[in-house]
Amino acid sequence: MSKETTMELILEGLECANCAMKIEAKVNELKGVKQASLNFATKVLSIEVDNTIDANDIFSLVNKIVKDIEPDVIVKEKNITRSTEKTLILMGLDCVNCAGKIEAETRKIAGVKSASLDFISKKLRLEVENKHELDRIISHIKRLVKEIEPEVEVVDEEEHDIKCACEDDRSNAASNIEANNKKWAVRLGISAAFFAAALLIEFPYWVEFSLFLISYILSGGEVVLRAVKNITKGQVFDENFLLTIATIGAFIIQEFPEGVAVMLFFQVGMFLQNIAVNRSRKSIAALLDIRPDFANLKVGDEIKKVSPKDVKVGDIIVVKPGEKIPLDGKIIDGRSMVDTSALTGESVPREVEVGNDVLAGFININGLLTIEVSKEFGESTVSKILDLVQNASSRKAPTENFITKFARRYTPVVTMAAALIAIVPPLIVPGATFTDWLYRALVFLVISCPCALVVSIPLGFFGGIGGASKNGVLVKGSNYLEALNDVDTVVFDKTGTLTKGVFKVTQINPQGNVSKDELLEYAAFAESFSNHPIALSILKAYGKEVDKNEIENYEEISGHGIKAKVKGKTVLVGNAKLMARENIAYVNTDAVGTTVHVAIDGVYAGFIVISDEVKEDSANAVKGLKSIGVRRLVMLTGDSKAVAEKIGKQLGLDEVYAELLPDQKVEKLEMLEKQKSPKGKLVFVGDGINDAPVLARADVGVAMGGLGSDAAIEAADVVLMTDEPSKLVTAIKIAKRTRRIVWQNIIFSLGVKIIVLALGAGGIATMWEAVFADVGVALIAIVNAMRAMKVDRI
Structure with missing residues (x-):
């Protein structure tokens, strides 16, 4: 459980993006602050504070920082809440x-604000109103899960990560799954043998009945028991109930072979479906297998193999070839080629040397690298990418939400229809027999389970998100993936x-x-506090040390x-707007590039032209x-009209x-929003925190070059991990x-x-076709969904 308090402060009147970055940096330096993040679009400053620090003291210190940087900004307390999110693995x-039942019942628990269960990753994500109630809620969930699925074990994700940190534990988990699959296969094999004997060899009636019954109990006894337990709890409409009624009904009308066949082939289908789903989980895990297993920590003259989580900022690690x-860190010794494909999708290795930054997840190809660590593992780029991709399924696409609602209504409707088919025709149709129409109703029941849709649709989106990640595109939810269509x-x-x-400078x-x-000197001194690319180019052209003691009354005028x-x-x-605002006559120039005007003591001193270069990939992006x-491609810029055009x-x-x-960028975006087609989406592509207001306003905000940029990863809905538009x-x-x-x-599932x-x-x-319509279709749909994660054909 977390030992931090989350404070949320509103910075009313904050209009300067650069000041926002400075405030965030200063707050992050405060003692007791684990992490601070300032959302410039919403003007909300979120601060994780150690519980040992008084929140009022932090508020006072933050207020002082804000007043020093932006005196007119008012700091207000939004709320002080304990972290309320928790992830459990089932x-x-x-x-x-x-x-579906577990998710629905969890949402009904008092104190639960939201709950989302991802069947593919087996993760139940909770948001609770009061953190102090978390233990009670988790206990309630564990009881609930035991009632619905007694064999399922509920574990805390953090504890599970620690427990499964080593290779042996992962191997043991895989071995357990394999052992369970073998037991299941043996039981179904024996059941099939009894079924085949009863079907192919002539026996007296009671022997034949006994063989079919043994086969039925071996293959479907577990399903019947679960159905009975669920009925006692008021949970009627599920596949266990439907199959039990259908197969027992078949026995009642003495259709023993079909009753056993339905249960046997249903279980075989579920067995194959389980293998397919587990294989898809492994494929997605392999697709995102960028989490490093160990670090070579340098302690004096010794090298110790430790968990990446045990390495601190400033420690020295050694990375061997392969x-x-x-x-994340900076190279302090060595030179090598690194494979970045797992993070960026780039196939060509990069060359790195002393002074270069490298990220967790890169693979060292040929040289020995000594690296000074710049971020703890939990804050590293690879950790954030893994977390975002694995949690992306909690943001469900409209199609997923529709299928979930459809499945809840579909099964009861089909069950009622089956009851009407069994009862009505024998009463009103001359010559209709109850046995015949009961059989037709039982066929109806077998078909009614919507497993094909409920499993394959989320699996398809999850695979798509994983495939995008492999291509260097980080999508934060299946809702955004669907919006890109x-x-x-x-x-x-x-x-x-x-x-x-x-x-x-040209x-x-x-x-x-x-x-x-x-x-150039006066321009360089004035720009020396700015991190803007134009300022950096002027400082680079100046090429000398700037004595900041000679600079006073520094003021950044937004947009000028x-x-x-x-x-x-x-x-x-x-x-030019700055010159006009200060009533200074200036020289108009048609030079291609950004023109920076300079005035000294109210007198125009000249201008500097700075040119930027178009990326080679930009033309390909526009054409593609x-x-x-x-339909429409637009560019918004603060640069001059001549350069932009x-x-x-x-x-x-x-x-x-x-x-x-x-x-004005936001205003233009809102204008363009009104001009788009009714069902069309507007995408804004920017380069991170400076574009936060526009990224937030667009239907889908896309951040460019997010590799290593925390700001870009936080600000956007989709992150392109390289600089390629x-x-x-x-x-x-x-x-x-x-x-x-x-x-x-x-279409295939519903059509069949x-x-x-x-x-x-x-x-x-007959029931044979019904089994195919249920289990066979589900299996085909799952195999088809697995294609979504293939990345080599995009």
């Missing part, structure tokens, strides 16, 4: 219908998205008595530029998006909006392929069931 859960890099408009940011974001044009060196006192002189550095049916024309964009302030085309193709597979399963239901009601289909 070990041994193989019944999809039971999973090993996974276990934690209907993209109507794609809106791009310019800098760092379509362009490289690597700026270079012109220095002084005016009056100011020399080139002086103009910077005002500061440098060596006793008031310096303005920014765009148009080829898959995206040149890039727009070069790439073939439909529309370009330039010289926009951050709030064409990965968005890959994401949309994966989404379309996943939906195609999901709808194949829906409707046909066999009609044939059964008409007396044409």
Whole structure:
């Protein structure tokens, strides 16, 4: 259980994205603060505070930090709550219908705000109102699970991760599954032998009946017992009840072979289905097998093999050729090629050397690397990616929600229809016999289980998300994956998205008595506190140490530029809007690039031109998006109109909006939102935290170059893990392929069931066809769903 308190503070009046980043950084440095995250779009500052620290003290310190950076911002307390989320693993859960019951009953427990059970990963995610009630709620869930599925064990995910941390434990778990499968196979084999003997050899009636009964008990006794237990608890409409009624009904009308066949082949089908689902789970796990198993920790002159979770920030680790890099860090010795494909989908290895940052999950190919750890394992990029992908299924797509609701109503309706088929025709149709129509009703019952849909649809989406991750596209939920099918408009940011974001000073044009060196020096001093790419390019061109003691009254004017006192002189550095605002006459230029104007003590001193370069991949992205049916491609930028229009024309964009302030970007996005087609989705592609307001406003926010960027991973719904905008085309193709597979399963499953239901009601289909319509269709649908995780054909 967590030992932190989560504080949420609202920063009213916060309009400066750069200031937001500074506030977040300062708060993270406070003693007792484990983690602080400031959402610029919602202006909510979330802080995880150690329980030993007084929350009021933290509030006062945060308030002081905010006032120092942004005096006009008001800090208000939103709430102080204990962390309320918990994930439980239901070990041994193989019944999809039971999973639905467990989820529904868990939601009814007092104190539970929400509950989502993912059958594929066997994870039950809880959100409770009061953390102090968590133990009581978990105890209640354990009792509930034992009632519905006695063999299932409920374990805490954190405890399970610790328990299964080593290779031996994982091997033992696999061995247990294999042993259970063997027992199941032996029991079904013996049952099949008795069934075959009774069916193929002529015996006296009582011997034949005994052989069929033994076969029935071996294959279906467990199902009957479970049905009886469920009925005593008021849980009637499930596959156990339906099969029990159908097969006992067959025995009553002396259709022994069909009664046994239904139960036997149902169990064989469930056995194969279980193998298929487990295989798909393993395939997805292998697809995301980027979690490192160990770290070589350097202690003095010794190397110790330890768990990555035991390594602290600042520790030194050694990575040998062929090993996974276990934690994020910086190379302090060595040179090598690293395979980044597991995180980025890139097939070409990267070369790394001293000073380069590397991430957990990279594979060291040929050199010996010594790395200084920069993040604990829980905060590493690979850990966040694993967590997001594995938890993505909790955000269900509309199709999944529809199927869940449909399944709840479908089974009772079919059961009522079966009852009417058994009772009504014998009463009103001349010559109709009760036995004949009861048999037709029993066929109806066998068909009615919606397992094919309930298992294969989530499996399809889960596989699609896993396949996207393998391609370097991180999708945070199946709802976002489904939304990518209907993209109507794609809106791009310019800098760092379509362009490289690597700026270079290409012109220095002084005016009056100011020399080139002086103009560049004053601009560099004024920009020295900024992390903006333009500021960094000016500082790089200056190339000297900046004495920050000579800078006073630094002020960043959002959307305009910077005002500061440098060596006793008031310096303005920014765009044409800043000059106009300060009533300073400036030189208009048509130079291609970003123009930075400089004024000293109210007198225009000249301008510096900085150029950015379009990414080689941007043209492919635009071409690819148009080829898959995206109607409108738009670029929003704060850069000059001349630069924006040149890039727009070069790439073939439909529309370009330039010289926009951050709030104007949101306004333009809302305008574009109104112009899209009714069912179409608007996607915004930006490069992280600076685009947070627009990312939040779009139907689907896509962050570019999220590799190693916590801000990008937090801000967006979809993260492209490399700097290639064409990965968005890959994401949309994966989404379309996943939906195609999901709808194949829906149409195939319902189509076969409707046909066999009609044939059964008409007396044409027997229970053999009914078994295929239930178990056979489910098996085919599951195998088809497994195709969603294949990544080599995208």
